Amino acid sequence: MILARVVGTVVSSHKPRKMDGIAFLLVEKIDPVTMVGKGDFVVAMDSVGAGPDEIVFYVSGSSARFTPVTEGVPTDCSIVAIVDFIEKNGSFTYRKDQPENG
């Protein structure tokens, strides 16, 4: 799974019916040490109610169809978790409850 920040939305009215009602979020991959965005973006389906600026991780490939929201849906990228904190070598690089990390 890859860590990313929710930075926007992508809206489409021409898509398979199975995709109706699922949000497409624009997410930017981040470096989990510095929390800086990498300028590398993907469109991810939301399965957990993620919102703007939240740190999430998404699953790629066939497993993207294994969330309760995305079964049978032609997605290759689904957000599966909103991150509370990231710990590296005993220190936090990110804590959701500390706004300066938002």
Next chain:
Amino acid sequence: MILARVVGTVVSSHKPRKMDGIAFLLVEKIDPVTMVGKGDFVVAMDSVGAGPDEIVFYVSGSSARFTPVTEGVPTDCSIVAIVDFIEKNGSFTYRKDQPENG
């Protein structure tokens, strides 16, 4: 899913029968912030009737076989949505109805 612009077509008369009648589009990956092409191209099967210059996103891997058009077809890349708009941090980076973004 990856955002891309439809820039052309690829035509083949030697391919598996299951692929008959499905358009192969040449798409160029874009940066969704600047909307500039990355010079990185893939061949994608069209499942939504996408046309020249449209911004789309495609699904890779096994999920490319999960559109109504591509079930059971040996594709690893299928266009699943024509994009209406892309919003990043509250601003539009792309709106289909504004020709200058086309």
Next chain:
Amino acid sequence: MILARVVGTVVSSHKPRKMDGIAFLLVEKIDPVTMVGKGDFVVAMDSVGAGPDEIVFYVSGSSARFTPVTEGVPTDCSIVAIVDFIEKNGSFTYRKDQPENG
């Protein structure tokens, strides 16, 4: 799917039985605008009778097992089409029937 040129063959006498009788071709990825090789090579199973110097595209991942020739075979890369022409923004970047493009 990725566009590539057939540049050679790879021969092996130690492989699973399911692979017997299928040609392994050495293919080089190309830039579909300039048609120049990228120096990036993969071994692809042939499902369409592709020959030297032909422009093809191959499918990766599980879909590589969805051609008539490769069902159930442990391949992650199968050539699925010999390209007749590539059109980009209304011009041909490649036409099979024009030898100078060969």
Next chain:
Amino acid sequence: MILARVVGTVVSSHKPRKMDGIAFLLVEKIDPVTMVGKGDFVVAMDSVGAGPDEIVFYVSGSSARFTPVTEGVPTDCSIVAIVDFIEKNGSFTYRKDQPENG
């Protein structure tokens, strides 16, 4: 499979139920010759009880769902082995029982 070092943990309280009770580890890809980290991080599910600083390898894609711990779970990255040693051209580049390699 890719060799990596366990460098931390990622904690989430918003995720699919199927993921409850499985640890998400932050792992850094390494060069198996120098054992130096590459600054490239992924979130991996632990299926073997890996701990801080251990060298492991993880499996990506659909096979990440084929461990006893991760069946049916939407993961695309699962740690499947804690490494005892790495041998290259007859020499050890890593031995778990030699602390200086830890």
Next chain:
Amino acid sequence: MILARVVGTVVSSHKPRKMDGIAFLLVEKIDPVTMVGKGDFVVAMDSVGAGPDEIVFYVSGSSARFTPVTEGVPTDCSIVAIVDFIEKNGSFTYRKDQPENG
């Protein structure tokens, strides 16, 4: 499939039972024109009895589970062939029976 050279082994005593008795080989991707290693390594399961310095190709993704040795095993990388020779544009870039290419 990707061409690589067998350069070592990776040994683990903490892994799923399904993996018992299968060798994990350290392989280095090569350029099939120059036969020089790329410094890019993966851990591959052996399904063909490959040995040190042999040139092989491996299959990635779900197809890695489609060899006789690796069915149902959580692998994403399996060696499926030991290469006898590589021919590019009518010349050999590698012949197993010529030691200087070993």
